[in-house]
Each structure stands twice: as C-alpha cells, then as structure tokens.
Amino acid sequence: MKHSALKKFVLIGASTGGPGQIEKIINALKPMRSTCVVIAQHMTDSFIPSFTNRLNAKSHNPIRMAENKAPLEVGTVYICSGCTQIIKQRSHLFFAREASPKDGYNPNIDLLFNSFSNLAKEIETLGVILTGIGEDGVDGCNNLSLNGAKCITENEHSAIVDGMPLRARTVIANIKATDMRHIIQEIKEFCE
Numbered sequence: 001m002k003h004s005a006l007k008k009f010v011l012i013g014a015s016t017g018g019p020g021q022i023e024k025i026i027n028a029l030k031p032m033r034s035t036c037v038v039i040a041q042h043m044t045d046s047f048i049p050s051f052t053n054r055l056n057a058k059s060h061n062p063i064r065m066a067e068n069k070a071p072l073e074v075g076t077v078y079i080c081s082g083c084t085q086i087i088k089q090r091s092h093l094f095f096a097r098e099a100s101p102k103d104g105y106n107p108n109i110d111l112l113f114n115s116f117s118n119l120a121k122e123i124e125t126l127g128v129i130l131t132g133i134g135e136d137g138v139d140g141c142n143n144l145s146l147n148g149a150k151c152i153t154e155n156e157h158s159a160i161v162d163g164m165p166l167r168a169r170t171v172i173a174n175i176k177a178t179d180m181r182h183i184i185q186e187i188k189e190f191c192e
Contacts, residue, residue: 007034008124013109015042015132017160035191037077040107068097080107085115113140125149132164151175
C-alpha cells in the first residue's frame, strides 16, 4: 500500500463490553476506498482469531489480524493483539508486533494509538475510545488529539462500563462524547 493512497485512518480502543459494540460498527461500515481501521479490543490471544472470523462473516470490508511486519492496506479492518505499533518506512505503513507482557493489556491501546499520533498530522485520523475498565488508550487518544485527530468516546449513558470513556472525557480537552448510535454514524461518515 502506498502511503499516499491512504486518506483517512480510524483507531478504535475498547475493553469490557467492547466486542458487541465493535460488531455493530463493523456491520454498519460500507466498503471503504481510502480508509483503514485498526481495532485494539482487550481480549486474550486465544479468542482473537475467532473474534476476527466472526466480524469477517458480516463485514463489507476484509477483517484481518494485525501481523508483525505486515503492510497496512486501504479498505481493510485490522484486529490487534499484543504490543502492536504502526510504523512508517518510506511511504509505507507496517505493523510491528510483539507479545504482551504477562501483566500488560492485550492488546495495549495506548501503545497502538501513540505509535500513530505523529502520523495524525499527515493523515486525517479519528480516534475512538469505547466502553471499558481503566484508562488504557486515554493517553494515546489525547496525543492523537494534540496532533490534530478528531476524537470521540461514549457518554455515561451509552458505555457498558464507563471507565475508559469517563477518563477520556476528563483528560482529552476537545473529545466528543455521545452514544453508540451517533458514534457508529460518525465513523460511517468519516469512512465515506
């Protein structure tokens, strides 16, 4: 994939309660022509392949697991595991992936988001924090925002677990908080 072909990028982070929310987003997306979506959903490695297959069954876009050294392709949705980062080499974007530490998040949302934050100056980016316990992804989403990305999160009425969204609403100055129906619509419009 040539970097110039990628016009928009969506990063989604979720934890507890996230798989169902992510499935709704994926099912709503039409075929993407200039956008790439990368998802970090806290989940054990053993469940990620079946989660990816389940999403693929109803998606209009190919769903793939983010593999180490694999190039990112426009029109594709990637599911991360472990310590996944996005790196730029010349005009191409690749995944760099290592296993999560024993006591770390799998995948690590902050690491993923932070790896892309400088690229948000070059590529129109949408950062999304969904339901979950804790605050993984909030620092990375804040850095995306500081580099020009648009950021959204669930409001307190929408989030199944209002830990990560609450922290995002507290820390990120210009984040938009809304319900899942509006988040899905914003992602759909962003990807068109």
